[in-house]
Amino acid sequence: MSKKLDFQLSCPMPEMDFDTITIGHGGGGKLTQNLLKKGVFSLLDNEWLREQDDAATLSLNGSVAFSTDSFVVSPIIFPGGTIGDLAINGTVNDMAVCGARPSFLSLSFILEEGLKMDDFWQILVSIREACAEAGLKVVTGDTKVVERGKGDQIFINTTGIGYVHPKAKMGVKSIREGDAIILSGPLARHGIAIMSKRKGLEFETQLKSDTRPLHTICNQLVDKFGDAIHLMRDPTRGGAATVLHEIAGQSGFGIDLFEKNLPIDEEVAGACEMLGLDPLFVANEGLFIAVVDSAIAKQFLETVKNWQFGKEASIIGNITEEHPRQVVLSSIIGGKRVLPQASGELLPRIC
Amino acid sequence: MSKKLDFQLSCPMPEMDFDTITIGHGGGGKLTQNLLKKGVFSLLDNEWLREQDDAATLSLNGSVAFSTDSFVVSPIIFPGGTIGDLAINGTVNDMAVCGARPSFLSLSFILEEGLKMDDFWQILVSIREACAEAGLKVVTGDTKVVERGKGDQIFINTTGIGYVHPKAKMGVKSIREGDAIILSGPLARHGIAIMSKRKGLEFETQLKSDTRPLHTICNQLVDKFGDAIHLMRDPTRGGAATVLHEIAGQSGFGIDLFEKNLPIDEEVAGACEMLGLDPLFVANEGLFIAVVDSAIAKQFLETVKNWQFGKEASIIGNITEEHPRQVVLSSIIGGKRVLPQASGELLPRIC
Numbered sequence: 079m080s081k082k083l084d085f086q087l088s089c090p091m092p093e094m095d096f097d098t099i100t101i102g103h104g105g106g107g108k109l110t111q112n113l114l115k116k117g118v119f120s121l122l123d124n125e126w127l128r129e130q131d132d133a134a135t136l137s138l139n140g141s142v143a144f145s146t147d148s149f150v151v152s153p154i155i156f157p158g159g160t161i162g163d164l165a166i167n168g169t170v171n172d173m174a175v176c177g178a179r180p181s182f183l184s185l186s187f188i189l190e191e192g193l194k195m196d197d198f199w200q201i202l203v204s205i206r207e208a209c210a211e212a213g214l215k216v217v218t219g220d221t222k223v224v225e226r227g228k229g230d231q232i233f234i235n236t237t238g239i240g241y242v243h244p245k246a247k248m249g250v251k252s253i254r255e256g257d258a259i260i261l262s263g264p265l266a267r268h269g270i271a272i273m274s275k276r277k278g279l280e281f282e283t284q285l286k287s288d289t290r291p292l293h294t295i296c297n298q299l300v301d302k303f304g305d306a307i308h309l310m311r312d313p314t315r316g317g318a319a320t321v322l323h324e325i326a327g328q329s330g331f332g333i334d335l336f337e338k339n340l341p342i343d344e345e346v347a348g349a350c351e352m353l354g355l356d357p358l359f360v361a362n363e364g365l366f367i368a369v370v371d372s373a374i375a376k377q378f379l380e381t382v383k384n385w386q387f388g389k390e391a392s393i394i395g396n397i398t399e400e401h402p403r404q405v406v407l408s409s410i411i412g413g414k415r416v417l418p419q420a421s422g423e424l425l426p427r428i429c
Numbered sequence: 430m431s432k433k434l435d436f437q438l439s440c441p442m443p444e445m446d447f448d449t450i451t452i453g454h455g456g457g458g459k460l461t462q463n464l465l466k467k468g469v470f471s472l473l474d475n476e477w478l479r480e481q482d483d484a485a486t487l488s489l490n491g492s493v494a495f496s497t498d499s500f501v502v503s504p505i506i507f508p509g510g511t512i513g514d515l516a517i518n519g520t521v522n523d524m525a526v527c528g529a530r531p532s533f534l535s536l537s538f539i540l541e542e543g544l545k546m547d548d549f550w551q552i553l554v555s556i557r558e559a560c561a562e563a564g565l566k567v568v569t570g571d572t573k574v575v576e577r578g579k580g581d582q583i584f585i586n587t588t589g590i591g592y593v594h595p596k597a598k599m600g601v602k603s604i605r606e607g608d609a610i611i612l613s614g615p616l617a618r619h620g621i622a623i624m625s626k627r628k629g630l631e632f633e634t635q636l637k638s639d640t641r642p643l644h645t646i647c648n649q650l651v652d653k654f655g656d657a658i659h660l661m662r663d664p665t666r667g668g669a670a671t672v673l674h675e676i677a678g679q680s681g682f683g684i685d686l687f688e689k690n691l692p693i694d695e696e697v698a699g700a701c702e703m704l705g706l707d708p709l710f711v712a713n714e715g716l717f718i719a720v721v722d723s724a725i726a727k728q729f730l731e732t733v734k735n736w737q738f739g740k741e742a743s744i745i746g747n748i749t750e751e752h753p754r755q756v757v758l759s760s761i762i763g764g765k766r767v768l769p770q771a772s773g774e775l776l777p778r779i780c
Contacts (some may be wrong), residue, residue: 101438104778106667107771123672129600130679132523132662133496135593138489146535150573166669176734184497184588222501225777230579237497237535238587242486249480313484328481343780420458426576427455 177246528597
């Protein structure tokens, strides 16, 4: 059953005054209020949203992660997700890889005049589902509308606050020579799923985006391995290669990468070949890369493999003092080459 | 001297690789990194941004306000400000009227391919200046780029965290019959300044936007009057009328409003007449409306009047049990009329 049908059955849209978003919905007056009441507030209801204040008041105590992302993905509804769950999971994951458990979220829309109310509703429902899965609450928000041709249906910003696990001691400064680099699952699924639906590029595939929250597995890992985890990052836009380059650049170490260990689905590999893309540079949404003490690498890998989405996890490389700031790939056929850094954009608006 | 000249003298742009934003600047690779290093990081440098992690880690302890806003104002540079300082002050003020002192901010850009680097730089400089004035730090951020025609130069999201003053006890539930309603300054300056530069609508005026941070005065008021302040709101899009309607609607009380007490500049009044607009419905950026215990109203007003931007502050009305949920305006010539609620949008993209 398609995502669209699922949603229509589970959470039908109430009667709305308009079939599409109009400029008036951005005025802050009656139209805005009605849209929020019937849409956002009814779906995401909680004690903070009910206050309808300019800011939510939270009682916080401790070390918190604070992260923001704006989402401009096109198309807004794609195989495996919508811009809505992507926006929730994206910010959840930025916090998760810092060892934080997401708690509170702000949610801000920039809508284009003419956005179909039905699509907006589907996105709101997917936001509700993603929030429920991540166990977090949207406590404050904003809605703006721009004229037709001055936006692209919908852009979403989410900004999150989450408590950091007391055992989390991650940072590029913790990285040591000999550390193992672990990738949690197969590469490039999100990027290829989006491309398969992009205008002028469409191709048939069963492939779905890997958008999902990572906070449960990341939290479990931090709880179990504490300061033996030296860094985690989620490789989204720019792909795994971009994160590996960031790690090499920021730590000053080199990275040895083993092509034979890189997990990739057959279908994704085929699509990448067809499109002339290197899967290392294609976007993911539900993966993480961890740099861990080599002494715990195997045990860490086993824990990830026991996670429902981690069966294909693999030790893909290690940290070295050789070739500082460079990522060197040992290919399957035995050669070695320096992995280039992505300059611009393979394909815009992947997240 | 124009704002543009001020900026060019105070903070010249470094040599950039491109004259405009390109799709590649949104890819997360080398181009994005260079743009961030030369632009955002060099101007807004602090210990959190230097970490370049997916999330900033903050140590928080107490009651904090959390607020988000996306800014889509057009034009992006206008008399008295830019979309940059507007985005900082807007979120500062959403927190200020909740009695909070802004501390940490996230900053997220959606740039349109073709945005002039010179304009982007000017906006970044205005962000730096507004942050310095508000005493807050940008600790995390995001940059996305959309294709030409899928955005409008630049949209900005800011999300803030600020400590709530321990004496702040505001909320619609605190409102009582007889409370006085105080407006901090003259109406409609931001809206009229923007309109004077809007394509197809241009007219000559010396008027500038009233964009400014309100946290110092709001904090001082909370410190002095504590729980005798029952509510503060900043009347931005939708104007003062929209905030008054929100207060009436959410509290269940009525509001009596006195036209003769409404502060308004002569030039703004003239422009509103020319454009056929009611200044009560036109946007402001640097005003607040306070609902206070009538026993402290005069003293509160005096304190506001002593603030450099509060000289024209006025008691504009009061809370009543008559005509619940309605705002009734007593006009200068003696009549009374129910103030209508704005339905849609006077003019889109005012903030």
